[in-house]
Amino acid sequence: MLKALTFAFTAALATSAIAQDWKKSLKDAAKVQAQGQMESKLGLAKMAPQGAATYIINLKDGDTVSNPVLLLFGLKNAGVAPAGTQGDAIGHHHLLIDDPALDLVQPLPATEQIKHFGGGQTETTLSLKPGKHTLQLLFADWKHQSFNPAVLSPKITITVK
Numbered sequence: 001m002l003k004a005l006t007f008a009f010t011a012a013l014a015t016s017a018i019a020q021d022w023k024k025s026l027k028d029a030a031k032v033q034a035q036g037q038m039e040s041k042l043g044l045a046k047m048a049p050q051g052a053a054t055y056i057i058n059l060k061d062g063d064t065v066s067n068p069v070l071l072l073f074g075l076k077n078a079g080v081a082p083a084g085t086q087g088d089a090i091g092h093h094h095l096l097i098d099d100p101a102l103d104l105v106q107p108l109p110a111t112e113q114i115k116h117f118g119g120g121q122t123e124t125t126l127s128l129k130p131g132k133h134t135l136q137l138l139f140a141d142w143k144h145q146s147f148n149p150a151v152l153s154p155k156i157t158i159t160v161k
């Protein structure tokens, strides 16, 4: 009698532990979903994809080049998609020319110094005034907003002949 009771009690405990786990994972999933919805609604930055990095493939700091200047955009641990395409670990490239002021909690404006590649381009050709220029890539999300933390390439300084 006592044995049977103990068994029933243990079984009930085990069942409730599973139910708890199941409830917890549902709750976690709901939390993640709610967070995603809140992020889009409030325009908060999305978490940066794990290990995401961007870099300029074909030029390095200190290079001297002549116009037209070809730039190839490199990306690790994330994917390129046209602007407006939502999904995990995807976004598009932005080129920062000569250190523009940045507000990383707002969608990036399109200016002479902040070029968007919303078509999902992975290269561009620039015509720059002779002299020194800095170039840096910023990989941002579908709504042109930086990830948190920002996925920025090393900044390079080039001289245009």
Ligand SMILES: [Cu+2]
Pocket: 083, 092, 093, 094, 108, 116, 117, 118, 140, 143, 144
């Ligand atoms: Cu953009």
